[in-house]
Amino acid sequence: MKPKNPKSSSSKPPSEVQLKPDASQEMQQVLTFETVEELLSYDRSETVIPERIIRKLRHAMPGQDILPIKPMGAETAWKPRAKD
Amino acid sequence: MSQENPASSQPPGSATAASPPSAPNDFATIYQEHGRQVYYVALRMLGDPAQAEDATHDVFVKVYRNLDRFRGESCIRTWLYRITMNHCQNLLKSWQHRNIHSNADDAIWETSVGPEESPLEVLETQELGGRIQKTLDVLPVEYRKLLLLVADQELSYEQIAQITEQSVDAVRGKLHRARKAFAQHFRTTS
Numbered sequence: 001m002k003p004k005n006p007k008s009s010s011s012k013p014p015s016e017v018q019l020k021p022d023a024s025q026e027m028q029q030v031l032t033f034e035t036v037e038e039l040l041s042y043d044r045s046e047t048v049i050p051e052r053i054i055r056k057l058r059h060a061m062p063g064q065d066i067l068p069i070k071p072m073g074a075e076t077a078w079k080p081r082a083k084d
Numbered sequence: 085m086s087q088e089n090p091a092s093s094q095p096p097g098s099a100t101a102a103s104p105p106s107a108p109n110d111f112a113t114i115y116q117e118h119g120r121q122v123y124y125v126a127l128r129m130l131g132d133p134a135q136a137e138d139a140t141h142d143v144f145v146k147v148y149r150n151l152d153r154f155r156g157e158s159c160i161r162t163w164l165y166r167i168t169m170n171h172c173q174n175l176l177k178s179w180q181h182r183n184i185h186s187n188a189d190d191a192i193w194e195t196s197v198g199p200e201e202s203p204l205e206v207l208e209t210q211e212l213g214g215r216i217q218k219t220l221d222v223l224p225v226e227y228r229k230l231l232l233l234v235a236d237q238e239l240s241y242e243q244i245a246q247i248t249e250q251s252v253d254a255v256r257g258k259l260h261r262a263r264k265a266f267a268q269h270f271r272t273t274s
Contacts, residue, residue, distance in 0.1 A: 040235035069119040
């Protein structure tokens with residue numbers, strides 16, 4: 001399940017579009033999350049991972065070809081947990 | 085690098101033989117696939133991006149050093165979460181964290197009644213993360229851990245029970261109270 005108005009890179013306005021100062025409130029979206037898990041999952045997907053972690057790990061482990069963390073795509077968006 | 089009880093980062097059943105062929109041993113892949121979860125848990129457990137960065141680095145150094153002893157009896161994700169949770173909890177203890185909850189504090193949360201069933205609405209701003217952090221900060225560490233784990237839908241309740249070393253029934257009961265407490269406090273942060 002995804003938030004009703006999910007923020008995604010595709011839904012963001014292009015950076016060159018200038019918004020009027022007083023338009024910002026109207027442009028805000030209200031996200032609705034049915035569960036705490038869904039909210040936290042969304043927060044995790046939006047969290048920016050500092051590049052410095054990779055640099056430090058590469059320094060600590062010179063032989064490892066450590067690549068940037070994969071972004072969370074639609075396939076990893078929140079879905080209800082199967083009953084177990 | 086902070087110190088941690090080495091036993092807490094030992095893979096389950098790590099005392100004996102070498103890794104089986106099925107055990108993941110590509111460190112770079114493990115970081116790429118699980119780094120986000122580790123950083124996010126560290127960030128929300130510790131509440132500080134710089135500390136979370138250091139903690140993520142330290143966790144993966146531990147993983148690297150112990151990877152040859154991971155036998156694949158548990159999911160690698162479970163193992164990573166256990167290391168991360170132990171590491172963060174040790175840091176919180178060593179800082180003698182500012183929000184120390186007594187049993188009495190826990191009792192307040194456990195008896196509180198919140199509108200847990202209604203949706204959580206958020207006006208999208210950059211403050212969302214701040215509101216979540218503020219909410220988590222006032223919850224008991226036990227609730228914080230469980231909520232962060234259950235937000236990863238790839239983890240089953242059994243795996244959460246394994247990571248937090250308690251029964252599945254205990255996990256379910258505490259999660260019920262944790263969700264209530266979170267929802268109740270989250271609304272006050274708007």
